Amino acid sequence: MKRRRPRGKIVRSCPYCRSSRLIFEGALILGQLYRCLDCGYVGPLVLEEEVPDSGTPPS
Numbered sequence: 877m878k879r880r881r882p883r884g885k886i887v888r889s890c891p892y893c894r895s896s897r898l899i900f901e902g903a904l905i906l907g908q909l910y911r912c913l914d915c916g917y918v919g920p921l922v923l924e925e926e927v928p929d930s931g932t933p934p935s
């Protein structure tokens with residue numbers, strides 16, 4: 877298994893409403909559980925986006 881090098885920070889957002897107001901709900905056997913504070917979604921699936929820490933967005 878390859879692990880991506882952490883170059884920025886990972887921002888997690890809700891797959892339904894794209895909100896980034898997710899809280900960590902707990903750990904499951906297969907992964908983690910998150911809750912969205914905006915739409916109430918609870919589940920292990922969240923969108924993860926890597927954003928560079930030091931400004932300069934691409935193009």
Ligand SMILES: [Zn+2]
Pocket residue numbers: 890891892893894895912913914915916917
């Ligand atoms: Zn949501």
